[in-house]
Amino acid sequence: MGGTWLSPARLARMVALTLLGLVAIFIESAPVGLEPDAYPSPDLLFCLVAYWSVRRPGTAALPVVWGLGLARDLLTDLPVGAGALGLLLVSRFLRSLGAGLARRGFVTEWMLVATLLALFLAGQWLVVALLLSYPPYLLDLAYQWVATMALYPLIALVLRWLFRISWRRIEPA
Amino acid sequence: MRRPASPQESQLARTVHRILFGLVVLSSGVLVVLWRSDNPRLEYLRVTLADAVLPSMEWTNKPMEFIDGLSRDYRNFLDVYNQNRELRREIQSLRGWRETARQLEEENAQLRALNNVRLAPGTTFVTGDIIADSGGPFLQSALVNVGALDGVVDGAAAVDGNGLVGRVVGVGEHAARLLLVTDFSSRVPVLIEPSGRRAILAGDGTDIPRIEFIENVDDVQAGNPIRTSGDGGVYPPDLPVGRLIALPGGTWRVALAADFDRLEFVRLLRYIPDTAIDQPGGLILTRPRTGDEPTDPASAVPGG
Numbered sequence: 001m002g003g004t005w006l007s008p009a010r011l012a013r014m015v016a017l018t019l020l021g022l023v024a025i026f027i028e029s030a031p032v033g034l035e036p037d038a039y040p041s042p043d044l045l046f047c048l049v050a051y052w053s054v055r056r057p058g059t060a061a062l063p064v065v066w067g068l069g070l071a072r073d074l075l076t077d078l079p080v081g082a083g084a085l086g087l088l089l090v091s092r093f094l095r096s097l098g099a100g101l102a103r104r105g106f107v108t109e110w111m112l113v114a115t116l117l118a119l120f121l122a123g124q125w126l127v128v129a130l131l132l133s134y135p136p137y138l139l140d141l142a143y144q145w146v147a148t149m150a151l152y153p154l155i156a157l158v159l160r161w162l163f164r165i166s167w168r169r170i171e172p173a
Numbered sequence: 174m175r176r177p178a179s180p181q182e183s184q185l186a187r188t189v190h191r192i193l194f195g196l197v198v199l200s201s202g203v204l205v206v207l208w209r210s211d212n213p214r215l216e217y218l219r220v221t222l223a224d225a226v227l228p229s230m231e232w233t234n235k236p237m238e239f240i241d242g243l244s245r246d247y248r249n250f251l252d253v254y255n256q257n258r259e260l261r262r263e264i265q266s267l268r269g270w271r272e273t274a275r276q277l278e279e280e281n282a283q284l285r286a287l288n289n290v291r292l293a294p295g296t297t298f299v300t301g302d303i304i305a306d307s308g309g310p311f312l313q314s315a316l317v318n319v320g321a322l323d324g325v326v327d328g329a330a331a332v333d334g335n336g337l338v339g340r341v342v343g344v345g346e347h348a349a350r351l352l353l354v355t356d357f358s359s360r361v362p363v364l365i366e367p368s369g370r371r372a373i374l375a376g377d378g379t380d381i382p383r384i385e386f387i388e389n390v391d392d393v394q395a396g397n398p399i400r401t402s403g404d405g406g407v408y409p410p411d412l413p414v415g416r417l418i419a420l421p422g423g424t425w426r427v428a429l430a431a432d433f434d435r436l437e438f439v440r441l442l443r444y445i446p447d448t449a450i451d452q453p454g455g456l457i458l459t460r461p462r463t464g465d466e467p468t469d470p471a472s473a474v475p476g477g
Contacts, residue, residue: 026230029305030237031315031436040310062190066197070204074219075226075305077312081204088197128311131209134357137378140310 013059016163017052021068024048029076040140042147045072046120047155049087050113053094054102055159065091082127086120106156114149121145220345223305223316227348230304231318245435298440299323301349313356313378315339317439320347324443328407331439336413336430337361337401338439349441354414354429355382363414364402368392371402374414374427381418384425395419399427409444 024044045068053060069084093116094101101109121141129135207215249256301319319325321344329341331351339359343350352359359376363384370388377383387393397417403410415429 022226022229023233026226026233026305027237029230029307029316030234031303031306062193062197066201071222071226073204074215074222075316077307077314079205079311080208080215081201082208084204085198085201088201092194124311127205131205133209134378136310140378144310 010059013056014061014064017048017056017059018064018068020048020159021045021064022071025068025072025075028072039147040144042151043117043144044148044151044155045069046087046090046117046148047113047152048159049091050094050116051152051156051159053091054097054109056163057095060091060095062088062092079124079127079131079133082124086123090116090120106153110149110152113152114145117145117148216343216350220320220343220348220350223343223348223350224320224345227304227316227318230316234304297324297443299325299443300438300440301325302438303351303436304348310378313353313359313376314342315351315353315436315439317349317351317441318347319441320345320349322346325349325441326443329441329443330401330408330412331441332412333431333436333439335432336415337408338431338433338436340407341441351439353433354431355380355433361408361414362402362404363399364410365393365417366398366400368397371404372399372425374399380433381426381428384417384427387425390423390425393417393425409442412442 024047028041028044030041049060049065049068053065066084066088069087070080072078072087073080073083094113097112101112121144125135125138125141204215299319301317301323303315304318305316307314317325317331325341325344327341327344329349331338331340337354339351339353339356341349342352353376354361354374355376355378357376357378359374359382361374363372363374364370365372365384365387368389370392372387373385375383375385384399395417399414399417401408401410401412401414413430415427415431418426418428420426
């Protein structure tokens, strides 16, 4: 890999994504509502990675995304490996759409991310069910889906403000 | 990657990327298999990671706990009047009980002195703060900020002020992972009082876990207190668990005594099981002694 590929600016953005990802995991896993019928926390990491993959496709690097997914799986007891791989596939897919999606406007992006999250959750449920473990209640997953999608615009706003990302145009990575 | 690179360079980058992707997919598959088979290596990885990120986790927890506390305080504030009335009533009935307890305690002490009773071996404990929960719907677990260095052992039972919460399934140096009794995979041997019937408390992701395999259903009633039985030697006996609930259709569930809504601190019990005579050989042969085994008088009896 040439020197242009790992420029300091690029590296800084990857580090920023890692740190934000860790904060997202910590917030998610904060012990708020331990009782089993508490609403599941929204999937902040998914929002972050999805938004980043669309707006900053160059720096949503494979090891970073997978590593974050894995850390989250381990710390919050998701099916280890399945969550990380799901997150990575979602990120790859959004990256491949990249600029085209960002130009279409936010609502389209939101809908697409919502669909991907549904697939992501369904995939994990399926992995757990197929391996004859105890799959979670679908209603809980539905709550999580709604909560996460309700939060997505907010996270998009915060990230946009933090990194000065414009609505339509993606900046070169 | 956006700027035009030489064709060879981009070709190389693409190949490297493809190999990396393949590796990642492969290792994800391996991890899923390890996860499903409850591999101890994964548990080790988990607690090592928890150990590493614990300090920063505590740091992000503070504001979250503050916000949660605010909303809880507000809810408390709303029903403070009713609570006050209820508390007054409770105090009155408790005063009566206090007298009864005092009398019973005296009587108990006298009887114990008469009998020269040997009490169950000492249970020591270490108290920890819950610093993370699984958050998602997949597993009911929590991370506590005490670990092996504080004397936590794998399998230790966790209780709050009122009753059983769960048990330790992974121990790091400064962190321990709890599996709550409400989790799908939690099974606790229990005893239903006053009949003394044994049963299994089986978590199913709801806040009222199921009771399975009741020895004799005719002997139990809704409202019966439930304690751990100590069978299997994982949980100490006589920890309060909750009360029995009967549901239509002949299913039994438990209203847990532990307050999961306000769970903040848990006590991890270090329990040394009493001498158990569970097989004939144990009576005749003395077991080979290992260094860390607790000395208890019963096993010091010379073997045949």
